Amino acid sequence: MVDVYAPTVPLAQAFLDAGATVVRVQSTVAAPPVYRAHPDLGMFAGNVVHTGDFAATRAAVAAYGPDLVITGGETGVELADQLSEALGLPSNGTALSPARRDKFLQNETVRAAGLRATRQLMVTDEEKLRAWHAEIGGRVVVKPVRSAGNDGVTFCATPDESVAAYRSILGSTNIFAQRNEAVVAQEYLVGTEYAVNTVSSHGRHRATDIWRYAKMTVNGVVDRHAGVFSTPVDDVPDVVEYGFAVLDALGVRHGPAHLEIMSTPDGPCLVEAGVRLCGGGAAYYAALAGGESQLEWTVDAYLRPERFAERHRRPHQVRQHVVTAYLTSPVAGVLEEYPLLDQVRALPSFHKEHIGVRPGERLPRTVDDSTEPLMIGLAHPVAQVVADDFRAVNYLDGAGFYKIRA
Known part of the structure; x- marks a missing residue:
């Protein structure tokens, strides 16, 4: 598994739980600084660091006799394609690898396939x-x-x-x-944006979970993501159909993918695609909402492809309505406390908190995903309850939510 860092350790663990042995490959000598928390290398049977010599890396990986080579994250997409193809394993191939990472090539490839593109x-x-x-x-x-x-x-x-x-x-x-x-x-595309998470096996696709973005313009940032709402897959068939066509256009035959698609008055249009597992704890909340996620479907796609083929068209479930709210700090400084957090915890649909900045740490003014102070998970059988509680979180999330050390 290429480039397993903290956000995708659950994918490695899912394969371990299924009885597989996992070897970690690192595509760069130094780990990207954004991954502050590194995985425990003890969970892997080996750790191969790619220094730029592909032949050496291929030989090091081949020595383990792998059945699969897959990516563990965005930075590992191209090396995973190269290794899987060179070793004759299930692969998306290298012909379209650049289009799976390069946002310009990505849209031109989609356009060339006859699909709407920006x-x-x-x-x-x-x-x-x-x-x-x-x-x-x-x-x-x-x-x-x-x-x-x-x-x-x-x-x-x-x-x-x-x-x-x-x-x-x-x-x-x-x-x-x-x-x-x-x-x-x-x-700039105008419409409703969805995150469509999928898993593919031998060209068959499954939409595992879909999320509708809620946005706001704050801190000088246009369309800052304020949260995502779980969306029943069957509610947006045109978005799903278009998403599967995008996967075909990009040559995605195996593994997980994360598509961002805008539903516009003229139909769905790709914002961008990542041919890897969706991050941000999406798998946990997908399972909470619909009883399935990219994790178990990815394991099936690679280890039990016959089971995947039998089940990939089965109906989707709605177990709960789920929202993840991304808080946005308008202030910066050393955080002393979140004085209003207990009010959030008291909301009827409150499920879980994910704290990115803890008291005593430096709190940045939020301008993107990497500067979010915390995320709140909401879940309830009634959709209106989570919608109301999401608005309450937005109301509380202001300067008064953050006490900064004087």
């Missing part, structure tokens, strides 16, 4: 960017071609803002400690 520009010149934005009109999105977690994603209302975003992103370092060598500008 209008976009690979930015190479500031004046061309100005002219393109003026032609598109309104708001556009400028972002790195490779990253994740909303890192570097900038919403720009004017051509001058687009150029400023381009200058800021190009040459900067992304959350994976990689230099941003290219920037893409895309039209």
Whole structure:
């Protein structure tokens, strides 16, 4: 499993629980700083660090006699494709690997397959960017071609803002400690955005869970994700059908994927895709909502493909309605306490809290996923209860929610 870090340890554990032996492969010599918590290497039968010599890494992995090579995260997608293909194992292949990571190539590949894709520009010149934005009109999105977690994603209302975003992103370092060598500008899609999590086996696809985004513009950030609402898969058949077509276009035949799709008045349109497990604890909350997640379906896809084939079209369940609320700090400093957290805990649908910044630690002003102070999980059999409680969390989450040390 390539690039297993803290967010995807549950996937490694799911394979261990199924009786598999897991060897960890690290695609870079140094781990990306964004992964502050590293997995316990004791859970793995080995740890192979890729130093850039593919032949050496292939030989080191081959020595374990693997049945599968899969990615454990976004940064491991391409190396997992290379290793699985070179070793003759189930693989998505390398022909379309770049399109599974590069956001510009991704949309062009989807467009070439005859699917709706966002209008976009690979930015190479500031004046061309100005002219393109003026032609598109309104708001556009400028972002790195490779990253994740909303890192570097900038919403720009004017051509001058687009150029400023381009200058800021190009040459900067992304959350994976990689230099941003290219920037893409895309039209701003208006509609309802969904996260569609899937698992594939030999070209058969299963939508395991779907989440509808709630957004707000705060702290100078447009469309900051305030939370996600579990959405019954059968409620959005057009989004699911389009998502499966995107997987086919990107050559995804095996493994988990995370698709962000905007449902617009003109139909679904891809925002971006990650051909790996969805992070952020999604699997836990997916199982809470519908009794299934990417974890067990990924294990079946690789270890029990016949079982996957028999079950992948079975009806979906709704066990509870679930919301995860992402809190947004408007202040920065050393955190003393969350004085209103007990009021959140008292809400009827409160399920769990996930604290990212603890008292005594430095609290940043929230501008993206990596600067979220905490996440609140809500769950209840009645959808209206979680909707009301989500609004209560939003109401409480302001300057008064954070006591900063004087």
